[in-house]
Amino acid sequence: MELHDRIARRQRADDADPEYDAISPLGHPSEPVSRGAVIEQLLDILSPIFTADRPADGYLWGPKGAGKSAIVRALFAECSRQHGKRSTRMYTSTRAAPTTELRFLYVDSRQAQSTFALLHTVVASLSAETVPKQGIGSATMRDRLTTQLTQRDRQVVVAVDHVGDHETLDCGTVFEQLAPFRSSVSCLAIGRKEPADTAISDRSAITRVHLEPYTQHTLVEVLTSRITDAQLRSATTTDMLAEVATWANGDAHDALAALFGAAVTAGADTDTPIDDEALAAGMAAVPRPCVALGRVMSLPTSRQRIVRRLIELPEAARSSVRAAAEAISSDELDLSRATIERVLYELAEAGIVRRVKAEQPSETGRPPSRVEPRFPTLVFEQLAET
Numbered sequence: 001m002e003l004h005d006r007i008a009r010r011q012r013a014d015d016a017d018p019e020y021d022a023i024s025p026l027g028h029p030s031e032p033v034s035r036g037a038v039i040e041q042l043l044d045i046l047s048p049i050f051t052a053d054r055p056a057d058g059y060l061w062g063p064k065g066a067g068k069s070a071i072v073r074a075l076f077a078e079c080s081r082q083h084g085k086r087s088t089r090m091y092t093s094t095r096a097a098p099t100t101e102l103r104f105l106y107v108d109s110r111q112a113q114s115t116f117a118l119l120h121t122v123v124a125s126l127s128a129e130t131v132p133k134q135g136i137g138s139a140t141m142r143d144r145l146t147t148q149l150t151q152r153d154r155q156v157v158v159a160v161d162h163v164g165d166h167e168t169l170d171c172g173t174v175f176e177q178l179a180p181f182r183s184s185v186s187c188l189a190i191g192r193k194e195p196a197d198t199a200i201s202d203r204s205a206i207t208r209v210h211l212e213p214y215t216q217h218t219l220v221e222v223l224t225s226r227i228t229d230a231q232l233r234s235a236t237t238t239d240m241l242a243e244v245a246t247w248a249n250g251d252a253h254d255a256l257a258a259l260f261g262a263a264v265t266a267g268a269d270t271d272t273p274i275d276d277e278a279l280a281a282g283m284a285a286v287p288r289p290c291v292a293l294g295r296v297m298s299l300p301t302s303r304q305r306i307v308r309r310l311i312e313l314p315e316a317a318r319s320s321v322r323a324a325a326e327a328i329s330s331d332e333l334d335l336s337r338a339t340i341e342r343v344l345y346e347l348a349e350a351g352i353v354r355r356v357k358a359e360q361p362s363e364t365g366r367p368p369s370r371v372e373p374r375f376p377t378l379v380f381e382q383l384a385e386t
Contacts, residue, residue, distance in 0.1 A: 035070075042058070050083065065255075115169065232268055260376075
């Protein structure tokens with residue numbers, strides 16, 4: 001933790017409201033905890049850009065909840081703060097070379113799920129003007145990107161997160177889309193799959209960086225840091241954080257989701273601790289295995305509303321997809337039962353909800369199956385309200 005952060009925290013009033021956002025699994029701290037070695041590996045890849053040379057392409061991979069997004073977001077934010085939009089002029093013994101503008105762009109592929117959306121996000125980040133999304137195609141967007149790169153002599157590093165998820169571009173496609181701009185653009189893809197299981201398995205020019213899951217000790221450090229940021233140190237104990245870390249088995253996403261749910265259940269603040277009952281409720285609201293909450297929050301608003309209503313239904317109303325769709329359609333969603341039923345099947349196919357077959361299936365037709373969420377429900381309910 002930086003000194004200015006420590007001092008600022010001490011300056012806060014003792015009775016300040018807790019900041020639950022600090023323990024949200026969607027939040028990313030400015031200073032990742034205990035990931036210095038991986039940050040150094042990523043800086044090894046990026047370092048050429050600090051002298052206006054193109055870095056090599058890279059692929060950061062590791063399991064869910066290992067801190068990939070947190071590391072890259074923090075690193076790119078700091079690189080942008082120190083070097084972003086800064087012009088670097090290279091000198092020789094006879095003349096000064098043209099200035100080169102350095103840019104560090106982060107793209108969440110959950111928000112840019114097509115090749116057009118990827119290119120549009122990059123162009124929009126570089127352009128001072130609004131870039132239209134309608135009436136143009138990928139070819140036009142490539143032309144615009146070429147213009148943005150050449151008019152101002154830019155060197156750009158694009159980090160594309162969550163590649164290879166169920167609904168996102170695979171890393172091979174991401175590298176392929178940015179390859180025509182190789183002289184000015186390098187790409188850092190971030191995903192879960194091992195390189196051997198991706199389209200880049202035989203591309204040795206792409207530098208691989210592997211991120212291991214958190215150890216129990218390190219995950220406790222992560223939780224302690226977040227709890228401190230949330231002003232909830234007095235609401236937890238070291239033994240409680242160790243219990244959550246052990247239960248989460250190295251997954252910071254699930255650990256934070258359980259802690260967030262426990263804090264909400266207890267109404268935790270500086271005077272109200274998280275008790276055993278609240279902690280059990282927080283962990284129970286995180287299914288195992290658990291889908292990353294970011295996937296759910298990236299759904300279109302209409303689907304988020306369906307999901308929200310689904311988790312509010314009593315278990316009996318979720319006894320089958322049809323029953324759940326019927327119960328949801330009775331609300332003011334302006335969607336037919338058939339549409340909601342189709343969406344529920346699609347969400348099950350995507351892994352966001354799970355269909356559990358009934359023990360005694362009906363004799364005819366598709367066997368009924370109850371619908372269960374596969375994401376942290378307490379966190380989703382709280383964040384969906386804001």
